[in-house]
Amino acid sequence: MSSPRIRCGVAGVGSLGQHHARIYASLPTAELVGIFEMNDARAAEICARHNCRRFATIEELGEACDAVSVVVPTDRHAQVALPLLAQGCHLLIEKPLCASLADAEQVLAAAQKHEAIVQVGHIEHFNPVMGFLEKEVKSPRFITAERLAPFTPRGTEVGVVLDLMIHDIGIVLELVRSPVARIDSVGVRVLSKTEDIANARIVFANGCVANLSTSRMSLKKVREIRVFQDTGYFSFDFMNQSGHLVRKSGMLEYAAKLMGGAKPTELAVPVEEIPLEKGEPLAFELASFVESVSQAKQPKVGARLGKTALEVAIAITEQIRAGWV
Numbered sequence: 001m002s003s004p005r006i007r008c009g010v011a012g013v014g015s016l017g018q019h020h021a022r023i024y025a026s027l028p029t030a031e032l033v034g035i036f037e038m039n040d041a042r043a044a045e046i047c048a049r050h051n052c053r054r055f056a057t058i059e060e061l062g063e064a065c066d067a068v069s070v071v072v073p074t075d076r077h078a079q080v081a082l083p084l085l086a087q088g089c090h091l092l093i094e095k096p097l098c099a100s101l102a103d104a105e106q107v108l109a110a111a112q113k114h115e116a117i118v119q120v121g122h123i124e125h126f127n128p129v130m131g132f133l134e135k136e137v138k139s140p141r142f143i144t145a146e147r148l149a150p151f152t153p154r155g156t157e158v159g160v161v162l163d164l165m166i167h168d169i170g171i172v173l174e175l176v177r178s179p180v181a182r183i184d185s186v187g188v189r190v191l192s193k194t195e196d197i198a199n200a201r202i203v204f205a206n207g208c209v210a211n212l213s214t215s216r217m218s219l220k221k222v223r224e225i226r227v228f229q230d231t232g233y234f235s236f237d238f239m240n241q242s243g244h245l246v247r248k249s250g251m252l253e254y255a256a257k258l259m260g261g262a263k264p265t266e267l268a269v270p271v272e273e274i275p276l277e278k279g280e281p282l283a284f285e286l287a288s289f290v291e292s293v294s295q296a297k298q299p300k301v302g303a304r305l306g307k308t309a310l311e312v313a314i315a316i317t318e319q320i321r322a323g324w325v
Contacts, residue, residue, distance in 0.1 A: 120306030
């Protein structure tokens with residue numbers, strides 16, 4: 001006998017939340033029960049599209065659902081999550097977990113009290129690129145990540161560190177798996193009241209260094225990472241789900257040929273393209289969340305990583321703003 005479908009809802013069906021609703025409606029293991037949305041026209045559009053119900057309150061949505069995606073602005077995460085947790089709902093809270101550590105502590109305490117799963121929406125952890133890196137990266141020594149995006153008013157309730165850089169913070173925390181020893185960061189305000197461009201150099205206790213650069217003032221979108229370890233280095237594009245690696249053994253052989261008199265034009269640099277099975281990371285993320293709820297197991301990106309990423313992001317933000325005084 002197949003397991004009953006998990007009753008799912010979405011709180012906030014804006015530019016990202018609409019895709020949560022779309023995917024829940026299409027998952028064979030889930031049933032999209034309904035949504036909570038303040039905008040009347042948007043709510044009517046989504047309900048008509050997916051034949052679901054609009055709930056008048058967060059509490060009513062929670063009462064009808066087993067699991068809910070919280071896809072409202074970051075500074076409202078705790079306000080929306082707490083009544084849902086009180087209803088016993090399992091939650092996928094879009095990144096970052098909350099806008100402050102105090103709010104995050106409240107949410108996690110409520111989750112523990114009501115024995116509810118909280119998954120944090122660090123979507124890149126479900127990107128095929130991250131799946132490859134998790135298998136192949138053993139002992140990284142240096143990581144560079146660049147995440148650029150054109151300006152949009154959405155997300156500016158927080159700075160670019162909590163808006164965009166936190167993706168890469170979560171990635172490096174998972175790959176390095178060592179405590180943070182030191183952070184050096186700088187940021188610039190351009191159009192918003194918070195930092196719109198930021199750079200952070202994170203030194204880990206095991207000696208690994210990560211250099212993260214983020215901007216929401218770019219003319220183009222970029223989501224790239226390079227990871228260097230003793231065996232070689234990896235270069236990946238999260239947006240296009242493509243990448244390559246250069247092995248140390250191949251470079252040693254290449255250098256030996258050059259030293260033996262070969263000309264660079266006669267040789268091919270030993271770059272290996274990595275074949276990745278592409279897919280929609282959000283669909284992978286929500287399917288994994290529904291599976292965690294169904295099987296009562298810890299999610300891939302749970303409260304521990306979500307809270308640690310938030311702590312690092314807030315430390316970077318505070319350091320940046322202290323430099324403005």
